[in-house]
Amino acid sequence: MGSIADNLRQIRATLPPEGVELVAVSKFHPAEAIAAAYAAGQRSFGESRANELKTKAETLPDDIRWHFIGHLQTNKVRPVVAIASLIHSVDSARLLDAIDNEAARIGRPIDVLLQIHVAKEETKFGFHPDELIDFLTPERVASLKAARIAGVMGMASNTDDSDRITADFRAIRQVFDTLSSGVMATYPGFNIVSMGMSHDYLAAVDEGSNMVRVGSAIFGDRDY
Ligand SMILES: *Cc1c(COP(=O)(O)O)cnc(C)c1O
16 A cells, blocks of 8 residues: 555545545544645545544644544434534434434534445445435424534445445435435535445446545555
């Protein structure tokens, strides 16, 4: 692997010049790795644990946009709502309400994405497509006080089968399109499709992703 700056440059070169945001997934990597990416111009970083996000945000520059991408328990929303610019992983009504209440309580509006489950793995979190379309009624959308629904997030199956990966991304994009032309048609700022990771982000962009979450291809392997 090259340096973090080289990796970032190479990945950016494979993305369209505009219209796709690169989130550098820094989970499990030290603050020094984030600082190196920051020095190379990167400003959006993804974290998957509330405590880790909090610790890193305290020591790193204020103009970083933190993305929360991991499974979030309702008892951990407080630090995440206080820090994150975007929460990608809203996977239940209960979590959406908890985020909305906390954001209203501290007076900090927050953008969220609804996580869609299409991958074949049973353990992945998220709404199934039909479930999400049923869940997101106009009343539900109108009831939000401080959480703003900015789009959807999803993952493809963890497989080498490129047809399956393409089909998964297409299914996620389709849910976004259905919501965009339906319940979210007049909702300002419903425009993010977050999909694609180190091994499949190019396929995701081909299928209409406009936000990719790339970790190991930038920072190297993670030590869990
Ligand atoms: C860890 C993670 C990523 C980044 O994965 P890489 O394979 O390292 O690029 C992206 N999205 C989510 C939701 C993750 O948990």
